[in-house]
Amino acid sequence: MSSSPVIIRGTKDGLLVILGEGPWDEILHELMDRLDRTASFFKGARVNLELGEREINEDQLRQVQDLLVSHDIHPSSISANAETTKVAAQGLHLPIADPSRPDGETLRIDRESRRGTLIRRTLRSGQAIQHPGHVVVIGDVNAGAEITAGADVVVFGRLRGVVHAGATGDDDAIVCALDLSPTQLRIGNYIARPPDEHSRGTNKAEIARILDGQIVLERWK
Amino acid sequence: MTTRVVTITSGKGGVGKTTTTANLAASLAQAGKRVVAIDADIGLRNLDVVLGLENRIVYDIVDVVEGRCRLRQALIRDKRLPDLNLLPAAQTRDKSAVRPDQMIHLVEQLYNDFDFVLIDSPAGIEQGFRNAIAPAKEILIVTTPEVSAVRDADRIIGLIEAEGKGPGRLILNRIKPDLVKRGDMLDTHDVLDILAIELIGIVPEDESIVVSTNKGVPIVMNGATPAGVAYRNIARRLLGEEVPFQVLKTTHPGLLDRLFRFARGQG
Known part of the structure; x- marks a missing residue:
């Protein structure tokens, strides 16, 4: 069985929820499943939602948000590379976090x-x-x-x-x-x-x- | 009839705010306008001295704010110019004795009974300055043609803009035509180039200002001195008249042209 498209990980800043590749419905289902099993453990946590390259519209993002909130988990920021996703996050007033970058490595500045x-x-x-x-x-x-x-x-x-x-x-x-x-x-x-x-x-x-x-x-x- | 509330400020001290306030107040009163001049320089009051009203002070602005008297009791009417009134500052207190909201409330009580309220701001950018600009609807910035005064005026304009009170209009004080001619002094063009705001008056350096200040008689009450004429012209421009800028003695060619160009361009 391939690795799960949904990864939930604890970091020093709170929970990190990574939604990976795969059909949207499947991801949602998987997320709900994971939350149902472990929600009490994550209760009240602050979550950074990492969406990578995936393009998500506002409705889809709201589905995820509602799902998390219904389990008493509150998304505090979004990490995303796709412009559509960023716009969706802005629409829901979710702050966009800087994409995580490896420490100690000189950041190559993309001037443009x-x-x-x-x-x-x-x-x-x-x-x-x-x-x-x-x-x-x-x-x-x-x-x-x-x-x-x-x-x-x-x-x-x-x-x-x-x-x-x-x-x-x-x-x-x-x-x-x-x-x-x-x-x-x-x-x-x-x-x-x-x-x-x-x-x-x-x-x-x-x-x-x-x-x-x-x-x-x-x-x- | 709406009351025009004009604050005279500069940032730097000693550039002529108080002299300007006194002379504009007197000019406007001479033109038949009902004027109140407010000294907002609490603790370092001077406007009463320049207007020659020092010995008539009974109550001051702090007495009004703290409720020891009514506003009308504190106003000193100038016997020479019945339309000119002074609200003096307190000398025994400091700027913290009054807050900006109290200044606004105080000036609002003068609405409708007077045509002009002129507020003489203290130097600096601290609470005294904040008090002085809080009730202002128009602002006049006084500067002299020196780099330090112009720098401070620039800072003040920035603060005024941040308060949403517009850039204000500029009075260039103590111009020495001879020095400008020799290129040893910033000229009007240089100053306007930096500050980029509308010019409302140029006042030449004039020894009779010292005499008039010491006597407590505003120079505009004193015949046709160069500075007196300049202040009267500013008052007329405040009243909406189109008054051409004075030809200062020994101006070098081109100054006036550039000056007009700027006055129009920025107007």
Whole structure:
């Protein structure tokens, strides 16, 4: 007999329920069966539901949720790779957990798939933006403002504040602005301040990146 | 008739908030508007001195908030300008004596009986500032053409925007045309470039301000001094008049053009 499509496992964060391959009805049936046999054991537990690549719509997800809740088990988060499933989870207001990743292994950053945030106003002195992905500003970043981004920073305006791109240690991150005159510029583990003659607006779009161990600016074409 | 509640603030100290409040209040009263000027700088009150009303204080804003008197008893009417009233700050207390909700309640009691309530904010971004902007419907930001003052004004504009009270309008105070001409001072264009908000007035550096402040007579009551004219123009712009910006003496060519361009562009 092949291994069960439903795996229930205890972790330090609570229960992990993994729904594997196979026809949906069979999975549901199997889950119900397992819960009926062992529910008292899992009662009141918080559950992370791992759905892998499987595409599940909102109704199907609600079936699973109802099933768990009827056994007094409460799904606290969803792990899913399929976009449909994520949308379904959002529809049911279930938080989506980060897909579990092996510890100790350097995470390969997939730049294209990083999420970004768009800020459509001027960032003024004392205002700080922190975002794990890209940050795009349509407006100025005034002196005294700070942007910390996990990936790239693009400013359609004047950049006069402090920017840290690739703040989680990504030395491939870039910073560009229509007028790149930051108080201080940080990319990954590098830090630079513009030469003094650069401190007034250049009115040239420029891009900053790390090249041979230092931050360099070049025309943004 | 709705009452316009205007807070004058700056972030940095010493840029001319109190002088501006006093002169705008006096100008508006001269124009026949019923005005209350509120000094929100509790513990460091000055507006009464600048308006020359210090010796008439009996009750202050803290007395009103703590119920020791009625609001009307604390208002000091200026004998020179009967439409001008002052609600003085307390000198023996500090900013924590009043809360933002109490300020809102207090200003609401002035609705309908007055055309303008001008609130003189203390420097800083702490509770005194919060108290001053809580009841505001309009905000004027005063700055001088110095990097530190402009930086603080930028911070203040950010805080005001976060409160949902709009970016406010800018008064550029103490411009020295000679220094600007030599390129040793930020000019109007530089400041507006950074702050990107609407300009409502430019006030030139004027020695007669010192004299008028020491005498307790707002400069707008004192003939045609450059600063007095500038403050009157701001008051007229507040009232919705289109007043062209003054030609400051010894301006270098192009300043005025750029200034107009900005005034229009940001307006």
